[in-house]
Amino acid sequence: MAFNALSLPISGTHVAFAAGALLALALLSSRYRARRHLSYPPGPRPLPLLGNILDIPRSQFALTWTELGRRYGPLTWLTVPGQTFLVLNSFEAAKELLERRGSIYLDRPRWVMLKELIGLSNYLVLSPANDFWRKQRSHLKHALSGAAVKSDYSSLLETKARQYLERCVARPENVLLETNRIIGEVIIKLTYGKLEDAQGRDYIQIITRLLDIMILSLQGYVVDLFPTLQYLPKWLPGMKFKRDAARWEKEIRELEDTVLTLVKANSLSDDPEVQSSYTFKKMQEIHSKDRDEHGVQEQTKLNYLYTGGLETVNHSTETTMQSFIYAMILCPSVQKKAQDEIDRVIGSTRSPTFEDQPDLPFLHAVMLETLRWNPAVSFGVPHVSRKDDVYEGYFIPKGTTVIPNAWGFSRNSKYYTNPSIFDPERHLKESPELDPREFVFGFGRRLCPGKELAFQEVWILAASILWAFEIVSWRLCASALRAELILDVVSHPTPFECQFVPRRERLKDKLEVATN
Ligand code: HEM
Numbered sequence: 001m002a003f004n005a006l007s008l009p010i011s012g013t014h015v016a017f018a019a020g021a022l023l024a025l026a027l028l029s030s031r032y033r034a035r036r037h038l039s040y041p042p043g044p045r046p047l048p049l050l051g052n053i054l055d056i057p058r059s060q061f062a063l064t065w066t067e068l069g070r071r072y073g074p075l076t077w078l079t080v081p082g083q084t085f086l087v088l089n090s091f092e093a094a095k096e097l098l099e100r101r102g103s104i105y106l107d108r109p110r111w112v113m114l115k116e117l118i119g120l121s122n123y124l125v126l127s128p129a130n131d132f133w134r135k136q137r138s139h140l141k142h143a144l145s146g147a148a149v150k151s152d153y154s155s156l157l158e159t160k161a162r163q164y165l166e167r168c169v170a171r172p173e174n175v176l177l178e179t180n181r182i183i184g185e186v187i188i189k190l191t192y193g194k195l196e197d198a199q200g201r202d203y204i205q206i207i208t209r210l211l212d213i214m215i216l217s218l219q220g221y222v223v224d225l226f227p228t229l230q231y232l233p234k235w236l237p238g239m240k241f242k243r244d245a246a247r248w249e250k251e252i253r254e255l256e257d258t259v260l261t262l263v264k265a266n267s268l269s270d271d272p273e274v275q276s277s278y279t280f281k282k283m284q285e286i287h288s289k290d291r292d293e294h295g296v297q298e299q300t301k302l303n304y305l306y307t308g309g310l311e312t313v314n315h316s317t318e319t320t321m322q323s324f325i326y327a328m329i330l331c332p333s334v335q336k337k338a339q340d341e342i343d344r345v346i347g348s349t350r351s352p353t354f355e356d357q358p359d360l361p362f363l364h365a366v367m368l369e370t371l372r373w374n375p376a377v378s379f380g381v382p383h384v385s386r387k388d389d390v391y392e393g394y395f396i397p398k399g400t401t402v403i404p405n406a407w408g409f410s411r412n413s414k415y416y417t418n419p420s421i422f423d424p425e426r427h428l429k430e431s432p433e434l435d436p437r438e439f440v441f442g443f444g445r446r447l448c449p450g451k452e453l454a455f456q457e458v459w460i461l462a463a464s465i466l467w468a469f470e471i472v473s474w475r476l477c478a479s480a481l482r483a484e485l486i487l488d489v490v491s492h493p494t495p496f497e498c499q500f501v502p503r504r505e506r507l508k509d510k511l512e513v514a515t516n
Pocket of ligand 1: 126
């Protein structure tokens, strides 16, 4: 039986529904038409089937992103089948998209190798913007706020800085290793309260290995560009990524189990150091909310996994300190000026404390310049968009991976005069140049929650080194050294040797007095 539309009973609801549907259709079609007239941002021409795969670097990523910016302008568009990428070489565009429109650019890439094959999807920095991520971030926001860092962690940071100086006096040939070690100790102390478990296993070694695996797996595996490759059998040629993933997954599970055991043991500890740690406090919260043993187990695991996100960012602080030491070797006049300021304000009888901070403006500028000169996360951590967007007339579809090229901002003469020169004075001008903390710690809702802690930590370590030592190069004179930076996932200076020469007579005695 044929129905005549007019013979159907029509109610007000139907009319409203039909009008709504028509309106939605009209909107959709006008949006579609508008989109058809909108273009993607400029970028290199994609190849059939492969897209821009040949334009995507395998190393020194930030250099390629910066070069693309020079050729195509502040926004560069790249595609590989099924994925779209937007490289930002404009600080203003990064601010607008990732911060002001932060609710759109909130997710993280799929990172097939790291998250799906190795199973690290629950680490805070890698996590999609889900409920757990939100809860953990809100907890961290308080635990690592500027006020909390000042009141809760200043004394730990000062004590660690003095211990560091003592170790450098005792083992001057090992200062770079000691630098990495002390930074690891700060984060582990703060997270777990202890550096090793009852069996004497060193947590810094465990975490360092975890970080190394993470960074290795982010170094441009082809499966990240073509996720379907993961379903092919591992005996086929080109499937090395599958074997790597299987090996690392096993290793990571073992490392995690060790730390998880510590987290559980810690939750029962009556040691005050443990009780002041981040995980102890979180575990108390979990126990107070969930009395069911299975729930507690699950929460403990999640707590560990998310806390794991804290240590996974440790390399950034290490490389920032390495960049500082490297810059001081390359620029002896800057080093001397900072030391003169320290000598004037602090003198020779005691080592620096945070109370000296307001009186050391040149040192503050040196630390800002260190962050700018070699942004530790040189091309930022990518954000992924949750819905379609339009910016400056360009269409940015949902699911686009947006890369804020921090290195590009740091080398852009629009923001900095002579950007490749290490020059702290740029931050002391009447109108200071762009504060690098505006971009080296990322943007918007994914902004680094550890930025206050990181800045205070590198500040106290740098102040202590300059107070106690002259930093010189082991073999070469400064003029023979060139600034060479490796811009990988976490960027760092090329391996170099250096020596800390004591500037104070009886330095060891002075440090002992300070420590006691
Ligand atoms: C100089 C040292 C550091 C630098 C340069 C740095 C930089 C960054 C950057 C660029 C991001 C990505 C932000 C974004 O996606 O927009 C990030 C994320 C993060 N950082 Fe840091 N960071 C440093 C130290 C720290 C420290 C000491 C901690 C913790 C104690 C920390 C904890 C985190 C966490 C948990 C995230 C993930 C945030 C999220 O995805 O929601 N960072 N960091």
